[in-house]
Amino acid sequence: MSNQWLEREKWFDASEVEVRTGINRRDFLKFCTGVAATLGLSGNAGLAIAEAVTNKQRPPVIWLSGQECTGCTESLLRSYHPTVEQLVLELISLEYSETLSAAAGHQVEENRRRAMEQYKGQYVLVVEGSIPTKDGGIYCKVADKTFLHHVEETAAGAAAVIAIGSCASWGGIPSSGPNPTGAVGVPQVVTDRPLVTVPGCPPNPYNFLATVLHLLTFGKLPALDEKLRPKFAYSRLIHENCERRAHFDAGRFALEFGDAGHRQGWCLYKLGCKGPETYANCPQILFGDVGSGSWPVGTGHPCFGCTEQGVGFTKAIHALAHVKNVEPPAHFPRIEEEQGRGVSAGTAAFAGALGGLAVGAGAMAVRDMRKEEATAQKSDKAEG
Amino acid sequence: MKRREFLLAAGGAALATVSGGAAARDNRPVLPHAIGMLYDSTLCIGCKACVAACKRANEMPPETEMKDWAVDLSPKTLNVIKAYVDGSGLAKDHESNGYAFVKRHCMHCVDAGCVSVCPVQAMRKDQTSGVVSHHPEACIGCRYCVMACPYDVPKFDIHNAFGQIHKCQFCNHRLAEGKVPACVEVCPTGASLFGSREQMLAEAQRRVALQEGEPYDYPRLTLDAPYRHKKEAPIYQQHIFGEKEGGGTQVLHISGVPYQKLGLPQLPERSYAAMSETVQHTLYDGMMLPGAILAGLLFVARRNSGDHSDDE
Amino acid sequence: MSAYKPLGGRLATLPVILGSLVAMVALYYMAQRFMHGLGSVANINQGYPWGIWVVYDVVVGTGFACGGYALALAVYAANRGQYHPLIRPALLASLFGYTLGGFSAFFDMGRWWQAYNIFLPWHMNLNSVMLEVGLCVTAYILVLWVEFSPTLLTQLRQRGLLRWVNRFMFVFIAIGMLLPTMHQSSLGSLLIAAGYKVSPLWQTPLLPALFLLSALAMGFSIVLFEGALSTWSFRRPSESHLLAPLSQVMVALLVAYLLLRGVDLTLRGAWGPAFAGDLKGNMFWLEQLLFAVPLFVLASKQRRSRSSWLFIGGVAMLLAGSLYRFNAFLVGWNPGGNFHYFPSIPEIIVSLGMIAIEVVGYLIIVKKLPVLHSADHAKAAA
Incomplete structure (x- = not known):
């Protein structure tokens, strides 16, 4: 991989872009790789992008x-x-x-x-x-x-x-x-x-x-x-990657702007955060290139669902979000969960053997009793 | 006394006792100051904040067997959120191709079976709040309460040599501090609501009467707390679970899907405690019937044991 | 008249040695239970809080142990003195059955170290069927020991004490007839509070009556069973002449039981689950079949007079009574949800161990103490 990278780097000539955009080659490649990362593609795709960008057409x-x-x-x-x-x-x-x-x-x-x-x-x-x-x-x-x-x-x-x-x-x-x-x-x-x-x-x-x-x-x-x-x-809910998600899971919610929970960075769901029904990558790539926490939820304001039709500009800002990450509910116990141990082959064999033993013993006892009865009858007759 | 006479006498005594002393035991009434909780399945978002808060408030250990989340109530989990899922499981509060949540914990029965059956009064119903609480210092571990609870709530820690029964106690240690139960405190949507049983029943009746899509100002925490949120009403089942079931419960459920789908049992209005106690008190009221039988037995035993006693 | 004699003979017979071995293994698992909790040995779970340690050892086991009760009723209440020779062995079996049943209840108790709470008046809940069962069974165990004490006292030559005990024996005999009536019916009442968890095939307000009848049936049949068995295994003269009339009582009991059961199911309209073709339904029919077998066996005078048939009838009836109780408590049990229960092997071994202790104890005691009626007396009474 690294050899290929080096080779292609040599072969790749960004000088034209450097002149055209006033960006040095290093920053330019960084940018292309960054874009590839946003797209969820590999470093090689970054080079492909660089190639495409340097195309004079x-x-x-x-x-x-x-x-x-x-x-x-x-x-x-x-x-x-x-x-x-x-x-x-x-x-x-x-x-x-x-x-x-x-x-x-x-x-x-x-x-x-x-x-x-x-x-x-x-x-x-x-x-x-x-x-x-x-x-x-x-x-x-x-x-x-x-x-x-x-x-x-x-x-x-x-x-x-x-x-x-x-x-x-x-x-x-x-x-x-x-x-x-x-x-x-x-x-x-x-x-x-x-x-x-x-x-x-x-x-x-x-x-x-x-x-x-x-x-x-x-x-x-x-x-x-x-x-x-x-x-x-846009394939993930904001809720799924939200930095405040742990607070949601633990039931720690800000109730009002500026209350103790809000100051401690607790979950904003109760303030109407639409993260649970809004698909966007805001928590991953943030906004505005000013460092960590630079997106609405990071700054303490509930997401209002701007990327989601029917949520942003439609639902009241402090209305509660519909929580979509549970549709369908995957990580919940079902109403009837299998519990306890039923009969296994081993226990069945054991119980069966015991039952067989008892039945066998009983049958033998009965046979023996019959024999005795028969002899007793004979002796009775002989006496009679 | 001939055998026939004896039997007649005994039977007569039995009849007299049955008809005279014990009347059928009715359901116990709702206590005038009974507290209550309303769980609205349609508001529940399945965040399990209540499950986590319950663990914290009651210092319960995490689940470690099989899954890190509880599959059901257990000696380690006093409150659990379960999901009903059908088909694609995408439409909330729909019976087909939908899903719904249900929160399970002690229902704090008005006429609690566990209280009725516990031989040593380890299960007690507070005569003011109506909270059904367990007292391990009295418990002998017979697990009859587990047998008798229609909701499978009390759980005995069978994997502990010195285990005990664990069940939701309505956070009575928090109530004593003037707080609401932990599950209610953290509930983000007001799916769990705390108040008097009377208030909760009235609120449930108001909600059940709502038309689909009608906006409703849903309270959180309690009816008069400042935290409310507006939401359009879903289609509610036209029944409040716990109003009458098994003599009624102090934790009420309302839902968009039938209660049986949520694992809540179909119960007669007469509590099992009342049925059991009726039978028991009919037989043992004032120990009259056993007393009468004993008198008869003493008589015949004295008379008949002389004929063939063991002592010669 | 010393009609009762120790059987004598060698103690370390094969059954005794085998039984002792089983009991040892059982005691090992019991130790496990006390060290690591019930769940470490038994398969009980949150849906099936009562496993075979309760249902077999206590509920069925005390049913088996009703021989003393049933015979006492026959001898004293019905004044049928001719059964007297059967009383001591029956009493001994009852003594073992109940004592071990009580012990089982104790080791099945989750908080056994607080078991005495049930005897403290300020703890008692008079609404609880369990309280009735607990107190009543305990009292009956004591009564059984008193009733059995003459056997011991004779052997120990405590004549003064023996005379004193015998003077008040009628009181204990009377109480000994009352207490099982109470707690055997209460064993059934235990289930009423469980409501829907018990299948409608078994859940009925008549549970106390049905359990009482099944206790009597099991009591009489254990007498038949043990009589036939001891005749056979100790090569003693047949007691059929004594046992046969008893079986008539059993026929009456069986008819009463089946009638009550049928009427009850009809009145409650609960026949449906019987035809479901599932485990519950099939076990229901097996149970009824087992009740019908002794009826068939014992209805005929010719069969009644043969100890092999008496043995078969007795066993069938024991199985019927046991299955009824098993069905009511375990097979017909549905706590909702998706719970499974089948006893684990160690759990079964512990129950087996209880049986083994019972058998070994019985075998030793009849050889050492005057429990069995002397053969001559049995012949003479014929």
């Missing part, structure tokens, strides 16, 4: 923003090891982004149109924000066209679509009741393109980056769950 990306707060872009920009905005912007060819494009107005719209034609069937579409559908989608317009129209038009020529954030994934905050704009997520609008959703409010930028790099490296989307979320990030 950067994939064109069109980034559309609808009903959103730009939180997804903001959190992505605040990713550090290394400065991801640099990496992403240099790795990919960002053809259109309302937040990041230097150009504006007709110029940038023009560029999008050109990119769509030039890279038809090859570009990646990233959608941020929900799509209003009520009244023909008039509640969100860009360049005099509804956002709904933009998404449908751009998705038609996209190689793959990534819905970033909960709004794009299922509607998010804008879709909360009474949902005045009829906001929906990308999956409700785009049904005929490869689609991945990266929910979260905001989503963990590394989940997004890992998805993009998976796409770059392997030319396909990562394995997805039934809600189109990449499994590497």
